[in-house]
Amino acid sequence: MALILLLITLIAVALALGIWRASPWQWAAGLGLVALAWQCGAFHGGLHAPHFGFLGLLTWLGLAGLAALSVAEVRRKVLVQPAFKLVRNILPKVSDTEQQALDAGTVGFDAEIFSGTPDWLKLRAIPPIVLTPEERAFLDGPTEQLCAMVDHWQIRHAERRMPTEIWDFVKAHGFLGMLISKEHGGLGFSAQAQSLILGKIASRSPDVVTIVMVPNSLGPGELIEKYGTDEQKHHFLPRLAQGLEVPCFSLTGPTSGSDAATMRDIGYVTKGEHEGREVVGIRLSWDKRYITLGPEATLVGLAFRLFDPDKVLGDTEDIGITVALIPATHPGVNIGRRHLPSGAAFPNGPNWGTDVFIPMEWVIGGQAMVGNGWRMLMECLSAGRAISLPSSATAGAKAMLRVTTAYARIRRQFGLPIARMEGVDEPLARLVETAYVNEAARAVTAAMVSRGERPSVISALMKYQTTEKLRRAVNDAFDIHGGRAICDGPSNYLQSAYQLVPVGITVEGANILTRTLITFAQGALRSHPYLYKEVQAVQDTDTKRGLAAFEDALLGHISFSISNIAGAFFHNITLGLFGEVPDRADGLETIYRQLSRASRNFALVADLTVATLGGGLKVKQKITGRLADALSEIYLLCCVLKRFEDDGRPEPDRAIVAFAAANGLHRFEEALRGTVENFPNPVVRVLLRVLVFPFGRHYYPAPDALGSRIVRLVTEPGPVRDRLTRDIYISDDPDDATGLLEVTLKKVVAAEEAEKKLERAIRSGTVRRYHGIDWIAAAADAGSITESEALMLREVETLTARVIAVDHFAPEELEPNYRKVSASSLGHNSRGLPADAEKQM
Incomplete structure (x- = not known):
């Protein structure tokens, strides 16, 4: 009995000291008091003078050694210096491109999750959805008009190109210059406004939103605005804003897709003739593909690796990745024919050039910015990836919810609306959850970007999570619509989304690699409170300065790790009852507590994963993928809580929040369990099982009854349905396929x-x-x-x-789609040329 009391006391004291991040002398004092109490017989029911045996002597020697670590000189010699040398020797050198990717972007609420103790006030401090009157007028005016103009069947089937009237409208109303400041002729809209405008267009046509999205995402406009010379800004930005220039950005090549840093496109610094005079410039050769807007572009943004063999610019031969602007009509620039990504109508195609000379002034930012291309691209991508695809994927999910709930309420089988059938009820509930969660995360992330943040880790998880959720939503919508969905035609409002979902999955970093290589592998280094500081310290060329910085980071990291171990175990054995809850939680206390608990567990597993795997983290992509999923679920659920509060805590939405929370925590646990059960180090695997899952499974999916309840909320007209599908295009025209749904739904309910x-x-x-x-x-x-x-x-x-009803056609109406491919169009290479064309060039 005495030993049991001793063990319980030791665990309690250790947990308290660990959670409070006690110093070495505090650990020695706390554990010393327990040892003294044992030696005085306090655990045996009576007190006596302390008895020191051999074990007692060893105990006090150990405690003295622990206390000695409080002495700076002792700690430095015994702990810090050996650790500094060890880490310096085993840590792989961070490449220039990796360093630039790490330095790009900012750290936001992701750091709170990695800390294990998220500050809920920081989450609440992120602004809600706020638009200026000008932005709201644009969303409700020109954006609405553009959506009404769209005939998606005509665009993707009959013309298979973007109609001239669409191009003219987006140019005339400034859609291509939303990102460009008013100073330079653009609209100067906030990221939140851009996100909502892109989303509304996407809810009507994935093809049309693409031609608007690209100039307002990673592209020449943003690069010039941020890094261009004054001359480049004054010349190009007004022309881009007015649509006088159509830009494309050429990054991807046949051999450099997700691994864009390995591009083979090169330029050499040299002298050449430009406009009748000899100037210092660059001779370029490149081969790019998958370039959106490329076939229509008048201005080509080009990323390439620059070399200076004659050292014209300085002592460096390999200058690095550089970005230049080249008119599409410049001699030697070849704009290829069109790709057909998923049969899309938006322009996409290759371009290339061989020995093309350009003046140095065409480099974005001029000569001063040569070699800075990768940093420029990563910084812009950190913000752009948080806006473009998440906005369109979110709007797509809301559109799937809007049309599918209407159809399921209208369509009857077995004497009742199919929405009332449990087999249909289940995917409908998923649609409700997806629309709510995606919109919550979209709004929070766009608000971060609007206030100047460039959340690189959050933007990566947003891109892959929202597009994957959209893929599931489109599949669920198809399953519920059945034959109505698979028969294409003018009245089919699902087919274009189904066709183009794989495009969103693939571009701006394919989801497989975004999940497994970027979100956690980069996020752990960028968002961890101490890890990046340690890496920077050991790579400091000034050893003395590096050692001092490393000591601060290492001591903080040790204290952080011990706190995570103690905190996670404490929250798990108490089932999260003591998790932190903000003021005015208004009935959401349990979810906040479980999120605090989940964050502790994630921080613990993430920290031990990085410490154990080190440089081998990049090749353990199943582990990093699962941890990316775990991080995502916590972030998404935090956004759900914020959305509920920002929306004014509407009572009917509580059921949706509860449904999303149950499923999100369950998915989080599955991702963490998969990590632990497959952890390559068996000792750490056993330790994590004990600390994270002391009683086994924590969370279960939302109950069926709750799913049925939220489906009832959205299968008839009302404020919940409107709130879940806000800011998408909604027609009330019975001659429009989606407008017909709206009209019919109201009549059916009545x-x-x-x-x-x-x-x-x-x-x-x-x-x-x-x-x-x-x-x-x-x-x-x-x-x-x-x-x-x-x-x-x-x-x-x-x-x-x-x-x-479904569409049907006479054979002659479909004949153009059945024409045999001519022999002359076979055997094209990656540029879209006949296979023997290169030999003639």
Whole structure:
């Protein structure tokens, strides 16, 4: 019994000291008091003079050694200097491109999650959705008009190109210059406004949003605005803002996709003739593909590796990645034919050049910015990747929810709306969750960018999470619509989304590698409170200064790690009951506590993963992928809580928050369990099992009844449905396929009681429902329904027939799509040229 009391006391004292990040002498004092109490018989029911045996002597010697670590000189010689040398010897050299990627962007709320003790006030301090009157007017005006102009069937099937009237409209209204400041002729909109504008367009047409998105994401406009010379800004930015120039940005090549830093496109500093005079410039050779807007571009942004073999610019031969602006009409520039990414209508294609001479002034930022291209690209991508694809993926998910809940409420089988069937109820609930979660995270992330942050880690997880969730949402929408979805035609409002989902999955960093190599592998180094400081310290060329910085970081890291171990174990054995909760949690206390607990567990597993795997982290991509998923689920759920508060805590939305929280915590746990069970170090694996899962599984998916409850909230018109699908394009025109859904849904809900009466009459045999019989009139004649109800049901029947109808075509209408490919178009290389064309160049 005494030993059990001693063990309990030691655990309690150790947990308290660890959580409070006690210093070595405090550890020695605390554990010394426990040892003294044991030696005085306090755990045996009586007190006596302390008895010091051999074990007691060893205990006090150990405690004295622990206390000695409080002495700076002792600590430095015994701990810090050996650790500094060890880390310096084993740490792989960080390449220039890796260093620039790490330095790019900012650290935001992701650091709170990595800390294990998120500050909820920092989350609340992120602004809610706020638009200026000008931005709101643009969203409700020109953006709405652009959406109304779109005939997606005409665009993607008949023309398979962007219509001139669409191009003219986006240019005339400044859509291509939302990112450009008003000073230089652009709209100067906030990131939040850009996100919502792109989202509304995406909800109508993935093709149209692409031509607007690209100039406002990673591209020449942003690069010139941030890094260009005054001359470049004054000349190009107004032209880009007015659509007088159509830009593209050429980064990806046949051999450099996700690994863009290995590009083979090169330039050499040399002298050449430009506009009749000899100038210092660059002779370029490149081969790029997958370049969106490339076939329509008048201005080509080009990334390449620059060399200076004659050292014209200085002593460095390999200058590094550089970015230049080249007119598409410049001699030697070749704009290739079109790719067809997923059969899309937006322009995308290759471009290339061989021995093309450009003056040095065409480098973005001029000669002063040569070699800084990778840093420029990473900094812009940190912000752009947080806006463009997350906004379109979020709007896509909201659109899938809007049309699918309407269709499921209108479509009847087995005598009831299919939305009331449990098999359909399940994917509908997923759609509700996806739309709510994606919008919550989109709004928070866009607000971060609007206030000047460039969240590199968060932007990566947002890109892959929102596009993957959209893929699932589109599949769920297709499954529920059935044959209505798979038959293409003018009235099919799902097909374009289904076609183009893989594009979003692939571009701006393919999701597989964004998940496994960027989100956690880069995030751990960037967002960890001490790790990056340690790396910087050991790579400092000034050893004395590096050692001092390393000591501060190392001591902080040790204290942090011990706190994580103690904190995670404490929260897990107490089931999170003592997790931190902010003021005014308003019924969300349990979710906040469990998020605090989850963050502690993530910080512990992440810290031990980095410490154990070190430089081998990059090759353990299943581990890093799961940890990226775990980080994502915590961030997304934090955004869900903020959205609920920013929306004014609407009571009906509590069920949606509860549903999303249960599922998010369950997915978090599955990701963490997968990490622990597959951890390559068996000792750490066992330790993590004990610390993180002392009682086994923590979380379970949301119950079925809760899913059914939230589906009922959105399958009829009302504020919840509107709130979940806000800021997308919604038509009320019955001649528009989606507008027809809106009109019919209202009529169906209004006629629900009359429909029930008719169904009862049919089931009782009073009325027979077959072709050739007017069953509505028969029901009215039999007194089963009134005449006014009969009129209502006739209108609903007519509208419903239109909603569930599918398009069909005469063979000659489809003939262009069946033409045989001519021999002359076969055998093209990556540039879109015939295979033998290169030999002639």
